[in-house]
Amino acid sequence: MITIDGFRTAKICSNGHMITDSAETINDNSKFCKTCGASVISKCPHCQSRIHGSYHVDHVVCISSEEAPVPAYCHNCGKPYPWTEATMRAAEHIIDMLDELTAEQKKQLVDFIPDIIVETPQSRYAA
Template sequence: MTQRYQKICKNGHQLSVTYRGTSDPTEFCPECGKSVISTCQFCHAPIEGWDEPDGIVYLGQRTADRPNYCKKCGQPYPWTSLIISTVIELLDSDEEVSDQDKTLIKSAIPDLLVDTPQTKLAEAKFKKGFSKVSILVKDSLYNLLVDVLSDTVKKSIFPN
């Protein structure tokens, strides 16, 4: 197998999973205009993409999951940090929610993005605070989180 790498803009749009370079390209996303990266911005490890089979012609679609965190240093990628900061800003804009409930939801978000022993606790915290959030913020949080949560977490906190 030959490891290929991903090119992803800082907003999280995947441009390629078969990049051959190991340094950041000098290009911008055609969807949003943000700069494109192929390495962790902290440790500079390449973002792994397609595992290309050696000696085999592959005719199908090449895919790879977009990671939320660097597997070498554990730091969040820019799109993950953006999701977390946007959730915080959305919650802070909702004047109907108490500071205690905002803190409850904010503390749950990082553990909702990954499956850890803390994920079930995070689901409970999120659901408790989420029930008190305004409809506008609920819809925005749903649209922001639906693509980054695991199927299990999605079903638990957004059952409809």
């Protein structure tokens, strides 16, 4: 059984729908998402590192129906996955449409987007 750092490989569509959190054990060769039709990836587009899925420990059985969470950023290079980038672009577009804000206010809001979409020490203040 192939695992990386104890993690199995996840297959996730570019819109963030989990296809499988255990590509090594689930035989699903889907190239496109059944929910939205987007392409499916199992590696970071930036560094080609496998996307972390479920955590595996040899000789330990875990009975759970929960899938691994969909990660926002690559564990290896720290860059956002396509679904995270799409969320940030959509938020930036919405902010840009707010005519009542100055350019400086829009920039400040855009700078807070990463802190709003993932948990960081600044998330509470950004919200």
